[in-house]
Amino acid sequence: MRIDIITVVPDLLKSPFEASILKRAIEKDLVEIHFHNLRDYTTSSYKQIDDYQYGGGAGMVMMVEPIDKCISKLKAERDYDEVIYLTPDGDVLNQNMANSLSLKGNLIMLCGHYKGVDQRVRELFITKEISIGDYVLSGGELAAAVLCDSIIRLIPGVLGNETSALTDAFQDNLLSPPIYTRPANYKGLEVPEILLSGHQQKIDNWRDDKALERTKERRPDLLQE
Ligand code: ADE
Numbered sequence: 001m002r003i004d005i006i007t008v009v010p011d012l013l014k015s016p017f018e019a020s021i022l023k024r025a026i027e028k029d030l031v032e033i034h035f036h037n038l039r040d041y042t043t044s045s046y047k048q049i050d051d052y053q054y055g056g057g058a059g060m061v062m063m064v065e066p067i068d069k070c071i072s073k074l075k076a077e078r079d080y081d082e083v084i085y086l087t088p089d090g091d092v093l094n095q096n097m098a099n100s101l102s103l104k105g106n107l108i109m110l111c112g113h114y115k116g117v118d119q120r121v122r123e124l125f126i127t128k129e130i131s132i133g134d135y136v137l138s139g140g141e142l143a144a145a146v147l148c149d150s151i152i153r154l155i156p157g158v159l160g161n162e163t164s165a166l167t168d169a170f171q172d173n174l175l176s177p178p179i180y181t182r183p184a185n186y187k188g189l190e191v192p193e194i195l196l197s198g199h200q201q202k203i204d205n206w207r208d209d210k211a212l213e214r215t216k217e218r219r220p221d222l223l224q225e
Pocket residue numbers: 086087088112130131132133134135136137138139140143
């Protein structure tokens with residue numbers, strides 16, 4: 001998989017890809033991440049990428065031209081499965097979306113800033129608009145990092161244990177059951193007996209029951225989907 005991220009602040013985005021699982025995925029050539037600084041695609045000498053809103057109002061708008069130049073250059077080099085715009089008014093990210101995006105080959109992610117992008121950017125280039133939740137960030141960069149993480153960990157070979165992404169919370173619209181490690185007794189709090197029993201079938205049933213119980217309690221909305 002290849003992900004091209006278009007941003008005005010590449011520095012805000014680099015560190016998540018320089019550690020842990022994402023770093024290893026890049027080192028293993030399972031994913032390539034390329035950053036593109038929008039200011040490199042401006043024509044004006046002072047590298048202008050935003051301007052005042054037509055109709056007045058507070059906040060600047062990202063101009064269509066530099067974004068057009070950048071996306072058109074990338075599209076001339078290869079085909080893309082999706083051109084994603086990170087925006088609070090997009091579809092809210094969930095595990096299903098991450099699953100289906102993890103099967104794609106080439107993705108572009110456009111990070112918004114200020115008030116957002118000129119509407120014509122959305123009409124001309126964007127195939128998917130994604131929000132990471134109902135709150136406003138100062139830019140799309142942190143949202144792009146979240147989206148990348150949710151996708152990349154699902155690519156086969158990225159996680160050590162192949163089954164571990166399949167048993168994640170949300171994979172069956174269920175939250176995860178409680179989990180424990182040593183010691184078996186900590187300050188009088190004991191690990192449930194069944195987990196020490198060695199009966200795999202009983203353990204699996206217990207986990208299914210607890211996952212359902214927890215989901216009913218905390219996120220009944222997931223069970224309606
Ligand atoms: N940009 C600003 N806020 C955002 C959000 N919640 N999701 C995606 N992109 C954003």
